[in-house]
């Protein structure tokens with residue numbers, strides 16, 4: 132399928148002439164042959180995958196195709212190089228800060244570079260899940276942490292926002308701004324997103340860690356107890372953490388390992404200070420973004436370490452027009468947002484005024500327990516009136532505090548305006 136996609140004659144082009152098939156998919160001709168000629172971009176059928184330069188078409192379809200391609204690619208072969216080009220295009224120019232992808236409702240997919248509107252972001256839940264799928268396969272192909280950086284961001288933000296905290300309501304689309312019109316619902320006529328979230332959450336361990344012949348790879352320190360097979364022998368270990376609320380974790384071996392067994396811990400792109408070892412040996416080296424701890428390990432051996440999570444302000448490439456004059460906040464792998472109910476006013480009125488490091492507060496009663504980030508800013512004077520425009524009289528702005536919550540947890544307290552990129 133991967134090798135055939137994009138070659139001519141295309142089976143999809145033939146399908147366009149099949150009256151019965153088009154009766155079942157009456158929307159298809161509009162995507163595949165918008166000007167009367169077959170393009171195939173919607174299905175990534177515009178060119179053989181080895182020749183792809185950018186991500187185009189339906190976002191979920193693209194992710195699934197590139198997952199399959201990554202599974203058969205060999206390091207350095209033409210297929211791998213094409214995947215690298217598309218990955219670079221996607222992650223440099225076509226991804227939301229939440230890991231959401233595919234801005235357009237029209238094709239449920241990609242448009243052009245830096246076209247990332249916030250309020251109308253389509254950013255289908257399945258597309259963020261698909262990005263996590265593809266990221267994991269690129270990670271397996273290369274062993275490079277930069278794929279895990281994107282994978283983790285997509286899982287914990289743009290994908291996880293697709294489900295309510297109680298697991299009963301779902302988003303199909305995941306905008307980064309709302310005026311209160313966007314609500315999760317119990318189900319969809321096209322119900323792809325709910326089971327996609329279910330299988331992602333159900334298989335989270337496969338994204339947090341993996342095993343190779345010589346190493347246990349910890350991509351992010353989710354708490355776990357696991358038994359892995361090393362050279363045919365079982366190795367048991369456990370990880371204790373409060374991730375992603377804290378970056379500190381302990382890893383303890385509950386059985387001996389072979390002599391040459393390594394533990395490789397990812398140093399995320401968001402962790403500028405690097406992995407801090409609190410107890411145990413220092414890493415022998417950092418390779419491809421992973422701190423390498425050499426064995427052998429004996430039962431009872433522990434590694435205690437931390438990934439410092441200082442909150443930070445992020446700015447955007449100026450070509451993302453929606454984000455002009457705006458900043459957003461992140462702490463560790465989580466992107467934060469401001470909800471109306473935490474400000475007492477529409478977040479669109481909030482202007483952050485001090486870019487000091489926000490204070491972090493643990494709120495056990497809020498949203499099943501989250502860290503909030505407190506920032507200082509001003510509120511634009513209320514300007515609601517009969518006419519949309521008026522002469523500015525330079526009214527003084529009122530100074531306020533705002534508590535931001537993790538993006539994945541928004542819209543769990545009823546209809547509510549929200550904004551990720553704050554005016555600054």
Ligand SMILES: [Zn+2]
Nearest residue numbers: 255257323324
């Ligand atoms: Zn979906």
